[in-house]
Amino acid sequence: MKARIKFRKYGVMRFIGHLDVMRFFQKAMRRAGIPIAFTGGYSPHMIMSFAQPLGVGITSDGEYLDIELREAIDSEEAIRRLNEVMVEGIDVVDFCRIPDDKKSSGMTIVAAAEYRAVLLESAKSADITKPFPDSWQMKLEEFMKRENIVVLKSTKRSEKEVDIKPMIYQMCLKKDGICLFLAAGSEQNLKPDLVIGAFLKFINEEPNGVPFHYHRVDVYARQPEGTEHVCQSSKNIILEGKQHTFIPLSELKII
Amino acid sequence: MRKLALNDEILLKIEKPARYIGNEVNSVMKDPSKVDIRFAMCFPDVYEIGMSHLGIQILYDMFNRREDVWCERVYSPWFDLDQEMRKENIPLFALESQDPIKEFDFLGITIQYEMCYTNILQILDLSEIPLYSRDRDDSVPIVIGGGPCVTNPEPLADFFDLFYIGEGETVYGELFDAYKENQRNGGSRREFLEKAAEIEGIYVPAFYDVTYKEDGTIASFAPMNPHAKARIQKQVVRELTDTCYPQAPVVPFIKVTQDRVVLEIQRGCIRGCRFCQAGMLYRPTRERDVEILKQYAYRMLRSTGHEEISLSSLSSSDYSQLKELVTFLIHEFKEEGINICLPSLRIDAFSLEVMGKVQDVRKSSLTFAPEAGSQRMRDVINKGLTEEMILSGAGQAFEGGWNKVKLYFMLGLPTETEEDMKEIPRLADKIARRYYEIPKDKRNGKCQITTSTSFFIPKPFTPFQWAKMYTNDEYIARAAIVKHEFSEQLNRKSLKYHWHDAEVTVLEGVFARGDRKLSDVILEAYRLGCLFDSWTESFDNEKWMKAFENTGIDIGFYNLRERDVHEIFPWDFIDIGVTKDFLYQEWQKALQGETTPNCRMSCSGCGASRYKGGVCIESKN
Numbered sequence: 001m002k003a004r005i006k007f008r009k010y011g012v013m014r015f016i017g018h019l020d021v022m023r024f025f026q027k028a029m030r031r032a033g034i035p036i037a038f039t040g041g042y043s044p045h046m047i048m049s050f051a052q053p054l055g056v057g058i059t060s061d062g063e064y065l066d067i068e069l070r071e072a073i074d075s076e077e078a079i080r081r082l083n084e085v086m087v088e089g090i091d092v093v094d095f096c097r098i099p100d101d102k103k104s105s106g107m108t109i110v111a112a113a114e115y116r117a118v119l120l121e122s123a124k125s126a127d128i129t130k131p132f133p134d135s136w137q138m139k140l141e142e143f144m145k146r147e148n149i150v151v152l153k154s155t156k157r158s159e160k161e162v163d164i165k166p167m168i169y170q171m172c173l174k175k176d177g178i179c180l181f182l183a184a185g186s187e188q189n190l191k192p193d194l195v196i197g198a199f200l201k202f203i204n205e206e207p208n209g210v211p212f213h214y215h216r217v218d219v220y221a222r223q224p225e226g227t228e229h230v231c232q233s234s235k236n237i238i239l240e241g242k243q244h245t246f247i248p249l250s251e252l253k254i255i
Numbered sequence: 256m257r258k259l260a261l262n263d264e265i266l267l268k269i270e271k272p273a274r275y276i277g278n279e280v281n282s283v284m285k286d287p288s289k290v291d292i293r294f295a296m297c298f299p300d301v302y303e304i305g306m307s308h309l310g311i312q313i314l315y316d317m318f319n320r321r322e323d324v325w326c327e328r329v330y331s332p333w334f335d336l337d338q339e340m341r342k343e344n345i346p347l348f349a350l351e352s353q354d355p356i357k358e359f360d361f362l363g364i365t366i367q368y369e370m371c372y373t374n375i376l377q378i379l380d381l382s383e384i385p386l387y388s389r390d391r392d393d394s395v396p397i398v399i400g401g402g403p404c405v406t407n408p409e410p411l412a413d414f415f416d417l418f419y420i421g422e423g424e425t426v427y428g429e430l431f432d433a434y435k436e437n438q439r440n441g442g443s444r445r446e447f448l449e450k451a452a453e454i455e456g457i458y459v460p461a462f463y464d465v466t467y468k469e470d471g472t473i474a475s476f477a478p479m480n481p482h483a484k485a486r487i488q489k490q491v492v493r494e495l496t497d498t499c500y501p502q503a504p505v506v507p508f509i510k511v512t513q514d515r516v517v518l519e520i521q522r523g524c525i526r527g528c529r530f531c532q533a534g535m536l537y538r539p540t541r542e543r544d545v546e547i548l549k550q551y552a553y554r555m556l557r558s559t560g561h562e563e564i565s566l567s568s569l570s571s572s573d574y575s576q577l578k579e580l581v582t583f584l585i586h587e588f589k590e591e592g593i594n595i596c597l598p599s600l601r602i603d604a605f606s607l608e609v610m611g612k613v614q615d616v617r618k619s620s621l622t623f624a625p626e627a628g629s630q631r632m633r634d635v636i637n638k639g640l641t642e643e644m645i646l647s648g649a650g651q652a653f654e655g656g657w658n659k660v661k662l663y664f665m666l667g668l669p670t671e672t673e674e675d676m677k678e679i680p681r682l683a684d685k686i687a688r689r690y691y692e693i694p695k696d697k698r699n700g701k702c703q704i705t706t707s708t709s710f711f712i713p714k715p716f717t718p719f720q721w722a723k724m725y726t727n728d729e730y731i732a733r734a735a736i737v738k739h740e741f742s743e744q745l746n747r748k749s750l751k752y753h754w755h756d757a758e759v760t761v762l763e764g765v766f767a768r769g770d771r772k773l774s775d776v777i778l779e780a781y782r783l784g785c786l787f788d789s790w791t792e793s794f795d796n797e798k799w800m801k802a803f804e805n806t807g808i809d810i811g812f813y814n815l816r817e818r819d820v821h822e823i824f825p826w827d828f829i830d831i832g833v834t835k836d837f838l839y840q841e842w843q844k845a846l847q848g849e850t851t852p853n854c855r856m857s858c859s860g861c862g863a864s865r866y867k868g869g870v871c872i873e874s875k876n
């Protein structure tokens with residue numbers, strides 16, 4: 001029996017890295033008495049997997065982890081118990097059953113993530129935002145019209161040039177910030193600061209001189225083939241002339 | 256929403272911002288306007304080390320049970336943040352409220368090892384509290400020192416307003432009440448210190464006068480304020496079971512050294528090893544009730560969500576209810592994926608059985624601490640462990656499938672000869688031989704015997720407090736003798752040898768038995784940039800040597816002379832229960848190689864029975 005937990009991460013908890021959030025949830029499961037299943041062996045581990053790591057400093061309304069249960073537990077009850085043992089900056093917003101098969105589990109189905117990038121007065125505080133210059137609307141359109149957007153992507157071992165254009169599913173300016181819909185998951189994954197960095201460079205701004213705060217709105221999977229699942233929060237994106245439908249992970253549940 | 260002392264830019268720049276944001280599960284938040292006393296509890300090392308300390312968790316819990324006190328935590332900012340704070344003029348803050356330490360009523364610093372002394376100055380400095388207690392006025396917190404190192408607080412005397420000598424559970428209540436009363440009456444800092452000096456176990460260094468002889472030793476040590484006591488009585492909890500114990504300790508976000516539930520099963524040790532300070536300091540040995548410990552285990556695992564539980568004490572095998580407790584823990588929690596972390600136990604059928612249950616035999620190793628290689632030397636240090644016991648223990652374990660052994664020894668013990676040193680590798684080799692006696696088809700490949708030696712440091716309140724130490728070069732020469740002897744052993748391919756650094760040993764030796772004159776060296780070293788001296792990566796011996804040179808203080812005076820019977824030690828004004836006469840008698844017996852029985856075999860009248868608790872009254876009930 002599998003369950004998916006959706007949570008928000010905000011406030012000071014944005015300074016806690018991904019691995020530590022995993023550790024936090026392992027302990028929280030015990031504090032809340034969630035009947036989670038273990039692997040065997042000398043040092044049994046909880047069967048738990050996180051959908052998509054979130055960088056330090058980023059806040060989120062859509063974080064996910066999947067767990068395996070030993071026995072059933074009522075969703076409302078599980079949410080209540082978990083929230084009793086959370087700290088300020090992490091709220092559990094959903095707990096639902098998901099199909100047991102391997103291909104439904106968190107890590108593998110992630111296909112996209114939606115972010116909001118806001119402009120800050122100063123890098124010192126993510127709370128004080130400032131409006132975008134008027135000229136950005138047009139510049140952003142120009143930026144997105146380019147054939148390809150090549151950036152230098154550096155990993156721990158190497159640096160290489162990649163075209164990130166195909167991984168930007170959507171990028172537009174809205175009242176509350178730049179809305180980014182980006183490829184995510186184990187196959188291809190694009191971080192929002194890389195896109196904003198490329199944009200700033202395009203408009204001849206020094207990326208380090210223009211502070212941004214990033215917020216993840218939700219994490220999405222592709223609409224499974226042959227299903228007619230329609231939900232309010234699904235996204236239809238045209239990529240190379242073909243329509244693709246993405247739905248938030250929290251919608252892929254057994255009802 | 257929670258506000259932080261550090262801005263986002265700094266937090267995203269430094270390593271592990273989680274060290275500084277507080278907000279952890281079970282951390283205590285209060286309304287500062289509703290408390291009378293704000294106490295900042297400090298462990299002067301990095302968060303991961305400080306958060307692993309049981310003593311602080313006990314006091315944190317105990318203080319916060321009082322409605323009128325809010326106790327918060329503070330640790331040493333790592334180098335990266337230290338630099339930012341100085342650059343941006345950010346005062347050091349407490350984790351819970353994120354308020355500056357300088358606004359608190361008390362700053363309590365626990366002093367667990369000598370190599371944190373420069374970190375203490377960093378804490379004061381970043382808090383904007385004058386380093387010398389004599390320069391402080393009513394506007395800054397009262398700075399209190401506690402912990403094992405304050406059994407000789409003298410090297411730090413100038414930097415602290417008062418020291419709490421002994422176990423924290425006893426007189427803090429009285430101290431807080433005295434503080435509140437003084438505040439109500441509009442009393443000054445000095446008036447408070449005078450009241451505090453009247454409380455048992457509280458030492459106010461500024462109220463004492465020390466004079467020295469021409470040779471540098473102490474001529475007299477006496478109170479010069481009528482409120483100060485001539486002798487300070489170490490505080491001891493008589494009934495350990497009745498004291499408070501944190502049922503919901505703070506759970507850090509990041510991995511810390513001790514990331515688990517810790518049950519303190521007993522305090523003190525019956526053994527009486529002559530080099531061991533803890534063994535004398537925490538006399539008499541007192542046990543905690545096993546039924547209470549079982550309850551604590553449940554509650555603490557539930558409140559923290561930790562996946563591991565460990566037992567803490569000296570010589571855990573001596574805890575009379577050990578079997579009952581360990582069996583209970585395995586039975587109750589193993590199924591739930593809780594890891595039971597065993598303390599090092601004497602090897603016997605029981606310990607091998609439980610070890611086999613909680614750890615993977617092929618991966619884990621056995622630990623022996625014979626401390627000395629030869630039987631003669633083990634008699635000198637009163638380590639009641641014979642070669643036969645070691646070999647038979649190891650033999651049993653080898654037959655049970657173990658093939659890794661760790662051995663711990665000390666070099667530089669009083670009366671040590673070359674022969675004694677060479678016995679260390681020989682003993683390791685005998686253990687390996689014992690392994691290879693097992694038929695090839697029944698054993699698990701090669702064995703691995705890892706030997707570590709550290710250099711012995713004489714500590715105050717031990718029978719060896721009169722002993723001399725050696726120079727850096729001499730220590731290295733001794734380790735070289737051992738190393739060479741290892742290469743001569745039959746099973747040398749199965750033996751590994753490591754030795755600890757000697758430079759740190761020399762410094763620890765100086766501060767362990769140092770006097771008030773040493774505060775200059777500590778300050779000078781700090782000025783020269785020494786910080787986090789207990790970290791190999793940041794320890795800088797050259798700077799330390801420069802500090803000694805600049806202040807004209809001679810290391811030899813502290814380390815290289817055997818002290819005279821009549822010498823007044825800087826720590827003599829503290830009464831730990833165990834008498835100086837008993838310690839001296841033990842020193843003489845040591846020099847003769849005579850042993851002393853442990854407290855359960857027979858009482859040797861050390862003096863600790865004055866506390867009327869634990870093992871001293873066990874058989875007399």
Ligand code: SF4
Pocket residue numbers: 538539540853854857858859860861862863864870871
């Ligand atoms: S008085 Fe006797 S029993 Fe008590 S601690 Fe000392 S030696 Fe042990």
